[in-house]
Amino acid sequence: MSEHDYAPIISYxxxxxSFTHVAAKExxxxxxxxxxxxxxxxxxxxxxxxxxxxxxxxxxxxxxSVPLTIDYMFNEHDLFINAELSIPIQQHLMVNQAxxxxxxxxxxxxxxxxxxxxxxxxxxYQYRGVPLIQSTSTAAAAKYVSExxxxxxxxxxxxxxxxxYNLHMAEENIHDFHFNHxxxxxxxxxxxxxxxxxxxxIPKTTLMVKLPKDDRPGVxxxxxxxxxxxxxxxxxxxxxxxxTGLGNYFFIIDVLEDExxxxxxxxxxxxxxxxxxxxxxxxxxxxxxxxxxxx
Amino acid sequence: MSEHDYAPIISYxxxxxSFTHVAAKExxxxxxxxxxxxxxxxxxxxxxxxxxxxxxxxxxxxxxSVPLTIDYMFNEHDLFINAELSIPIQQHLMVNQAxxxxxxxxxxxxxxxxxxxxxxxxxxYQYRGVPLIQSTSTAAAAKYVSExxxxxxxxxxxxxxxxxYNLHMAEENIHDFHFNHxxxxxxxxxxxxxxxxxxxxIPKTTLMVKLPKDDRPGVxxxxxxxxxxxxxxxxxxxxxxxxTGLGNYFFIIDVLEDExxxxxxxxxxxxxxxxxxxxxxxxxxxxxxxxxxxx
Numbered sequence: 001m002s003e004h005d006y007a008p009i010i011s012y013x014x015x016x017x018s019f020t021h022v023a024a025k026e027x028x029x030x031x032x033x034x035x036x037x038x039x040x041x042x043x044x045x046x047x048x049x050x051x052x053x054x055x056x057x058x059x060x061x062x063x064x065s066v067p068l069t070i071d072y073m074f075n076e077h078d079l080f081i082n083a084e085l086s087i088p089i090q091q092h093l094m095v096n097q098a099x100x101x102x103x104x105x106x107x108x109x110x111x112x113x114x115x116x117x118x119x120x121x122x123x124x125y126q127y128r129g130v131p132l133i134q135s136t137s138t139a140a141a142a143k144y145v146s147e148x149x150x151x152x153x154x155x156x157x158x159x160x161x162x163x164x165y166n167l168h169m170a171e172e173n174i175h176d177f178h179f180n181h182x183x184x185x186x187x188x189x190x191x192x193x194x195x196x197x198x199x200x201x202i203p204k205t206t207l208m209v210k211l212p213k214d215d216r217p218g219v220x221x222x223x224x225x226x227x228x229x230x231x232x233x234x235x236x237x238x239x240x241x242x243x244t245g246l247g248n249y250f251f252i253i254d255v256l257e258d259e260x261x262x263x264x265x266x267x268x269x270x271x272x273x274x275x276x277x278x279x280x281x282x283x284x285x286x287x288x289x290x291x292x293x294x295x
Numbered sequence: 296m297s298e299h300d301y302a303p304i305i306s307y308x309x310x311x312x313s314f315t316h317v318a319a320k321e322x323x324x325x326x327x328x329x330x331x332x333x334x335x336x337x338x339x340x341x342x343x344x345x346x347x348x349x350x351x352x353x354x355x356x357x358x359x360s361v362p363l364t365i366d367y368m369f370n371e372h373d374l375f376i377n378a379e380l381s382i383p384i385q386q387h388l389m390v391n392q393a394x395x396x397x398x399x400x401x402x403x404x405x406x407x408x409x410x411x412x413x414x415x416x417x418x419x420y421q422y423r424g425v426p427l428i429q430s431t432s433t434a435a436a437a438k439y440v441s442e443x444x445x446x447x448x449x450x451x452x453x454x455x456x457x458x459x460y461n462l463h464m465a466e467e468n469i470h471d472f473h474f475n476h477x478x479x480x481x482x483x484x485x486x487x488x489x490x491x492x493x494x495x496x497i498p499k500t501t502l503m504v505k506l507p508k509d510d511r512p513g514v515x516x517x518x519x520x521x522x523x524x525x526x527x528x529x530x531x532x533x534x535x536x537x538x539t540g541l542g543n544y545f546f547i548i549d550v551l552e553d554e555x556x557x558x559x560x561x562x563x564x565x566x567x568x569x570x571x572x573x574x575x576x577x578x579x580x581x582x583x584x585x586x587x588x589x590x
Contacts, residue, residue, distance in 0.1 A: 037427060038408055040415035059362075065409045066361070067354075071472060113333055113431065114360045120335035132332060136408065136429040177366060181536070220532070221516070221523035228516035235544075237515070238533045241476070249530075 007032045008052035011045035017139035017161040019062050023085050023184040024055040025160075026289055027196065039068045046079060046187055053082065059183035062089065062114050062138070070240060070252065073187070073281070074208060080282035081206055083186040083194035087289040091119050091156050091175040094142060094167040098149035103170050108133050110141035111156035119156055122174040142167060191282040199285035204235065205259045206282070207268075210250045212275035220251070226270045227255065230263045258283045302327045303347035306340035312434035312456040314357050318380050318479040319350040320455075321584055322491065334363045341374060341482055348377065354478035357384065357409050357433070365535060365547065368482070368576070369503060375577035376501055378481040378489035382584040386414050386451050386470040389437060389462040393444035398465050403428050405436035406451035414451055417469040437462060486577040494580035499530065500554045501577070502563075505545045507570035515546070521565045522550065525558045553578045 010028050013020040014035025024033050034051060036042045045051035057064040073079055091111075095103065108131045109116075109123065115138050116123070123132065135141040138157030145155040146165035154170060155161070162169055186194055193203065211219050227234055236254035257264045259280050271278045307319040309330025319328050329346060331337045340346035352359040368374055390398065403426045404411075404418065410433050411418070418427065430436040433452030440450040441460035449465060450456070457464055481489055488498065506514050522529055531549035552559045554575050566573045 037429065038412035038415065040412050044415075062360070065357070065412070068409065068412050071475075114363065117333035117335050117360070117363050120333065120339075134332065134431040136431060180366075218523040218526065220529065221519040224516040224519055228513035231513065234515060234534075236534050239529075239531050 009034055009045075009050065010053045010055060011036050011042045011051040012055040013039055013042055013057065013064050015137055015139045017142065017158070017164045018137055019087070019089075019158055019182060020055055020057055020064070020184060021139075022158055022160050023057075023087055023182075023289075026087070027055065027083065027085055027186060027194070027287065028053070039064050040072055043069075043072045043079065043187065046189060049189075052188060054079075054187045055184055056187065057182055058084070058185045062112065062118075062182055067240070069185075074240075074250070079187045079189065080191045081185050081284050082188050082190075082192055082282070083196075083199075083284050083287060084204070085184045085186075085287045085289065086181045087184070089118065089175055089177075089180045089182055090158060090173055091115055091138075092159060092162060092169055093119075093154055093156055093171040093174050094145065094162045095154045095170050096145050096149045096151075097166065097168045099152060099154075100168040100170075102152055103154075105152050106130060106154050107152040109154045109156060110135050110144055112136070112138045112141065115141075115156045118176060118180075119174045121176045126174075139164075186284075193284050195285065196287065199287050202256045203258045203283045203285055205255045205257060205264065205280060206284075207253045207255065208250055208279045208281070209253055209271060210277040222274060223251070223271065223276060226267050226274070227253075230267055232257050232263060232267060304329055304340075304345065305348045305350060306331045306337045306346040307350040308334055308337055308352065308359050310432055310434045312437065312453070312459045313432055314382070314384075314453055314477060315350055315352055315359070315479060316434075317453060317455050318352075318382055318477075318584075321382065322350065322378065322380055322481060322489070322582065323348070334359050335367055338364075338367045338374065338482065341484060344484075347483060349374075349482045350479055351482065352477055353379070353480045357407065357413075357477060362535070364480075369535075369545070374482045374484065375486045376480050376579050377483050377485075377487055377577070378491075378494075378579050378582060379499070380479045380481075380582045380584065381476045382479070384413065384470055384472075384475045384477055385453060385468055386410055386433075387454060387457060387464055388414075388449050388451055388466040388469050389440065389457045390449045390465050391440050391444045391446075392461065392463045394447060395463040395465075397447055398449075400447050401425055401449050402447045404449045404451065405430050405439055407431070407433050407436065410436075410451045413470045413472070413475075416471045421469075434459075481579075488579050490580065491582065494582050497551045498553045498578045498580055500550045500552060500559065500575060501579075502548045502550065503545055503574045503576070504548055504566060505572040517569060518546070518566065518571060521562050521569070522548075525562055527552050527558060527562060 012024040042054040046054045110133045141155035142161035142165045233256040239249045308315040337349040341349045405428045436450035437456035437460045528551040534544045
């Protein structure tokens with residue numbers, strides 16, 4: 001609980017110094033943040049009222065399984081998206097301060113399997129043959145390095161973990177793909193746009209559309225016509241299996257328009273007329289964190 | 296290396312007894328399987344010729360980050376899909392044989408964070424308050440339980456891990472969502488259909504389509520028309536960000552047709568005429584493992 005009685009509680013996918021923690025801090029500051037071990041725990045904290053917001057990874061995530069977020073949003077709870085934040089994936093190599101001069105003799109490198117994979121080429125060229133040890137999170141790897149000053153080991157993780165565990169930054173930005181982002185969403189029980197400085201000008205609406213039972217070829221094409229002739233711009237479309245058996249799908253569609261705009265209202269009406277079932281996760285703004293250079 | 300000099304080497308996302316191992320065994324049997332620590336390691340084993348096939352998770356995965364598979368397939372290597380296998384996600388609670396009669400006094404439950412999340416409701420109802428300890432894989436949790444017969448601990452994982460580490464099956468099928476599948480693909484350097492008993496009758500082709508630079512609203516609609524008027528059935532469509540900056544997308548489209556069929560050839564030609572860049576990952580069969588009851 002924060003020192004302000006009225007500050008909201010924000011549950012996020014932990015542990016502390018995870019990439020989701022970076023996202024939560026960027027949007028909400030330091031106060032009221034509460035780390036949870038899994039995505040369902042984050043979501044449930046909000047639906048039970050113990051937290052006002054949940055921050056969870058939605059796309060291209062490092063530490064969470066993205067289908068998990070979608071499954072829990074779709075199947076379990078009536079939650080809405082209040083904001084999204086896109087942060088660049090920046091992975092750094094860090095060692096204990098006591099080992100700052102021993103970078104040539106690193107004996108093992110620790111991190112979450114996804115982070116190790118994201119730095120695959122760097123590790124192949126710079127540390128070929130050095131054993132890679134998997135940890136449960138990038139933050140756990142940083143913590144382990146901080147607790148073992150005598151070991152010649154390194155961790156891969158983000159800048160927040162480097163600061164929190166007071167490590168020496170050995171090499172910055174060792175990830176293979178630049179321009180790679182992770183997209184986080186803020187969920188709550190209420191529709192509404194979380195307003196902060198620096199958001200995009202055009203709000204976005206996320207829809208889940210279930211096609212009519214009669215799933216003939218071309219029905220998706222018909223659904224997209226609804227948006228196309230209104231010149232509504234889609235920034236994402238993804239088919240996801242329904243959990244009712246193989247071959248049944250729903251679609252997640254992001255539209256660059258407010259759901260209250262007349263064209264959108266028309267589109268939603270028309271989808272229903274086509275016998276689609278449509279659920280809106282609300283309209284929200286997108287925020288974007290720019291790459292930072294540590295120190 | 297296998298005992299047969301000519302048997303192919305199959306790299307899969309490890310460790311042993313992972314869900315990907317289950318998939319690899321189902322398709323290739325026991326011989327020639329080689330566990331790799333990350334998805335890029337699996338892919339690189341094939342593109343360097345050290346392995347003939349790679350088995351990696353593609354969708355709704357437990358132990359791998361799915362965007363990683365797509366990123367490495369799209370950006371890095373000229374690989375093709377030779378088969379896909381869908382296996383049901385079945386999570387079980389298992390304890391050391393020495394603790395088979397002490398299920399009421401379990402003091403902690405160990406597993407990969409995704410597996411813990413997939414059994415969220417079961418754990419909430421049956422083991423509320425029991426600490427959940429994260430491990431790097433479901434197999435690592437099972438191994439830990441097998442090595443600590445005196446501890447009152449349990450692991451969550453698949454049947455293969457239960458067998459490999461000779462654990463006692465305490466409760467079967469404790470996952471929250473039934474009908475949940477993970478989709479694995481077999482990659483190789485050559486196009487071709489891996490033929491085994493029990494595949495689907497209709498082959499599937501996976502395409503990656505990059506829209507023309509002129510990314511006006513409705514261009515995706517135009518792309519889908521290409522398939523729609525030919526009555527080609529799409530089983531998946533997903534937009535993925537290109538790694539060249541925000542707002543640039545490509546599409547992954549699965550079509551239920553052989554790429555050599557006349558209608559498909561026409562569709563691919565027409566996509567190119569629309570100024571799309573199209574890459575085919577080849578045509579392959581889908582296999583499906585049915586849920587099994589352990590023992």
